[in-house]
Structures are given as structure tokens and as C-alpha cells.
Amino acid sequence: MDEKQAKEEIQLIKTMLDKTKKATAESGTLFIVWSVLIAVALVGNSILAFLKMYDWEWVNWIVVTVAGWVYSVIYGIRRERLEPVRTYIQAAARHLYFSCGTAFLLVGIVFPVLKVYSYEAIPILIAAVSGVLFFVMGGIYEWPLLKWAAALWWAGAIGMSFLKSDGVRLLLFTILFIVAFLVPSFILRAKYRQVRAPQ
Amino acid sequence: MTADKFEPLDPVIHSQVRLAVLSILLTAHRADFSYLKQETGTTDGNLSTHLAKLEEAGYIKVKKTFQGKKPLTTCSLTEKGRTAFVRYVKALESYIPQGRE
Numbered sequence: 179m180d181e182k183q184a185k186e187e188i189q190l191i192k193t194m195l196d197k198t199k200k201a202t203a204e205s206g207t208l209f210i211v212w213s214v215l216i217a218v219a220l221v222g223n224s225i226l227a228f229l230k231m232y233d234w235e236w237v238n239w240i241v242v243t244v245a246g247w248v249y250s251v252i253y254g255i256r257r258e259r260l261e262p263v264r265t266y267i268q269a270a271a272r273h274l275y276f277s278c279g280t281a282f283l284l285v286g287i288v289f290p291v292l293k294v295y296s297y298e299a300i301p302i303l304i305a306a307v308s309g310v311l312f313f314v315m316g317g318i319y320e321w322p323l324l325k326w327a328a329a330l331w332w333a334g335a336i337g338m339s340f341l342k343s344d345g346v347r348l349l350l351f352t353i354l355f356i357v358a359f360l361v362p363s364f365i366l367r368a369k370y371r372q373v374r375a376p377q
Numbered sequence: 378m379t380a381d382k383f384e385p386l387d388p389v390i391h392s393q394v395r396l397a398v399l400s401i402l403l404t405a406h407r408a409d410f411s412y413l414k415q416e417t418g419t420t421d422g423n424l425s426t427h428l429a430k431l432e433e434a435g436y437i438k439v440k441k442t443f444q445g446k447k448p449l450t451t452c453s454l455t456e457k458g459r460t461a462f463v464r465y466v467k468a469l470e471s472y473i474p475q476g477r478e
Contacts, residue, residue, distance in 0.1 A: 179386060184472035187396060191466065194400035197416055202405075259444065262412035263405045 202265045203373045204319055206366035208275065211249055213360050215242045220352055227345075236291070243287060250279065270318050278311040298344065301351040305335035308359065323365065327358040334358070384468035387461055389434045394419050394427045399462045402437060402454040410450040428452060436461055 219242040226234050254272065258264070285303040289295060309331035316324030334354040341347045390396055397417045401408055414424050431437040436458030440451045454462075 179383070179391075179472055181472055181474065184469045187469055188466070188473075190393065190396060191400040194397050194416065195404055198401050198404045198408075201412070262415075263401070263408040265405050267404075269406050 198263060198265060200373050201263050202261075202268050203370050204271065204315075204366055205370045206363055208250055208253060209359070209363035210367060211253075212246055213355075213363050215246045216355060216359070218242060220348075220355065223348070236287075240287060243283060247279065247283070250275070267318055271315065274311065274314050274318070278307055281307045281310075298347070301347055302335050302338045305331045305338060305351065305354060308354075309335065312358065312362070324362055327362045330354060330358040382471060384471040386468050387465050389430060389436065390461060390465045392427065393417075394423065395431055396465075398424075398427060398431065398452070399436065399454065399458060402452060403459070403462060405453075407440075407451045407453045410452070413452065431458070434458075434461075 219239055222238040222242075223235055226232070226238060254275075261268075282304060285307060286300055290297050290300055309328040311328075312324045312331060313328035316322060316326075316328060331354060334350060338347050338350055341350065390399060394417050398413055401413060401416060410421075410424070410428075413428075414421065417424065419427075428437065428439055432439050434457075435455060438453050438455055440453075442449050442451070
């Protein structure tokens with residue numbers, strides 16, 4: 179072994195680490211699916227509020243949440259079975275998605291239905307949990323933009339807690355959703371396509 | 378640099394294919410046979426031989442299951458393998474004069 183060979187071996191290690199990282203980049207598929215579902219639910223919610231069918235708003239959110247969960251579980255099982263390689267980062271991300279998904283379900287539906295707190299607190303708590311989701315994701319995928327999205331969610335959660343009007347709170351939540359969820363989701367998808375594109 | 382400053386290289390890892398396999402498994406929780414074959418650019422038989430050597434040394438764990446009707450071989454790094462890999466990289470660094478890499 180000489181210096182040249184040692185450098186070649188270190189280069190081989192770096193190449194393999196990069197390849198594995200590329201093979202396991204976050205596709206953003208789940209984020210896109212949830213984006214579409216939440217957008218549908220927000221539009222549905224606005225229509226139901228306009229029609230003064232307030233009791234149906236719960237049904238709207240429950241249907242969307244159940245649909246999202248069913249899709250997420252099937253997608254997760256499929257990827258787990260079909261992926262030729264699974265990294266520790268992916269394992270951490272899946273645990274994060276599952277824990278935040280459970281938190282969304284609890285703070286968005288279960289606790290308000292059990293009357294632990296008023297429905298007015300839902301968007302505030304959803305925003306706080308979204309902040310956790312994006313901040314940790316930003317850390318594990320080393321992508322600062324996601325941490326900024328997290329900061330926006332947390333700032334929005336504080337902002338919404340001062341608002342009295344349901345309509346204005348929903349409007350702020352929709353803006354947050356577009357800026358700090360929809361936009362990063364599509365950028366994540368674009369990055370994934372770029373990383374996975376043949377060199 | 379004199380020869381006595383060079384760290385000895387682990388002969389189990391000192392092969393292009395085995396080093397590549399361990400590098401992949403260092404970040405991968407698990408990787409299947411087809412992925413390792415594709416990334417190392419080797420043949421089925423050659424890869425099997427290298428995996429057997431790594432498994433024999435206790436550096437990797439090889440699990441054989443079925444995906445539907447197709448056999449599926451997955452590999453993961455053991456703690457012993459991780460330690461050996463880190464030691465190997467440190468040994469490699471001893472061959473590169475400080476400040477030139």
C-alpha cells in the first residue's frame with residue numbers, strides 16, 4: 179500500500195457514501211399527497227362554513243385524515259418492501275413522520291372531539307407540531323430551508339393565538355400551509371428528481 | 378515517513394469489493410444483494426464470496442428471506458464490522474502524509 183492507493187481507497191469510500199445518500203434521498207411523495215389532501219380539506223371547510231354546515235366540518239377533516247393515514251401506511255409498507263437499501267436517516271425520518279402524524283391526529287381530531295380544548299386551538303397546535311416536523315427534517319436532511327419553514331410555523335402558531343376571528347385564523351393557517359408546507363414539499367420533490375436523475 | 382509509522386491494514390477489508398460493501402453498509406441500515414451488486418459492479422458469485430468472508434469475520438450479518446417467491450438476501454453491518462471499518466480508515470490515513478489530503 180502506498181499513498182496513491184490509500185487515496186484511491188478513501189475516494190472509493192466517499193463515492194459509496196455519496197451513492198447511498200443519493201439512493202435514499204427523500205422523495206417528498208408523502209408531503210405532496212398530504213398537501214393535496216389538506217388543500218382539499220381547507221377548501222371543503224371554507225365551503226361548509228359558507229353554507230353554515232358547521233357539523234360537517236369534522237366529517238371533512240376526519241375523512242381527509244383517515245385517507246391520508248391509509249395512504250401513508252400503504253406507501254410506507256410498499257417502500258419498506260421494495261427499497262433495495264435503507265439508511266439510518268430514512269429510519270429516523272419514518273419515526274418522525276409516524277410520531278408527528280400521530281400528534282396531528284391527536285391534537286387535530288381526538289382531543290377536540292373529547293372536548294379537551296376548544297376547536298379554536300386546533301390550527302395553533304397543528305402549526306406547533308408542523309414546526310417540530312420541519313425543524314427535525316431540516317436537521318436530518320441538512321436542509322436549512324426546512325428549518326425556516328419550521329420557524330414560520332412556530333411564528334404563525336404564536337400569531338394565531340392572538341387572533342379572535344375564526345376566519346382570519348383560517349386564512350393565516352392557509353397562508354402558512356402554502357408558504358411553509360406546499361412550497362417546501364414541491365422543492366423537496368424537485369431536489370429528489372435532480373438527485374435521482376441519471377448522471 | 379518511515380515504514381514503522383504505517384498502521385497495518387485489516388486483510389478482511391483490504392479488497393475493493395469488501396471495502397465498497399462496508400462503506401455502503403456504514404450508512405445503510407440494511408442493503409439488499411442486488412443493490413450491493415449494482416453499486417460494486419461485480420458478479421453474483423464474486424459478491425457472494427466477498428460477503429461470505431465479511432460474514433465469517435463477523436463484520437456483517439446476512440439475512441436470507443423471500444419477497445413473494447423471490448429469494449431476498451439483505452446485509453447489515455455489525456458493531457464489530459463498524460469498529461473494524463473505523464480502524465481501517467484510520468490505518469489508511471497513516472499512509473497519507475499530514476497536510477496533503
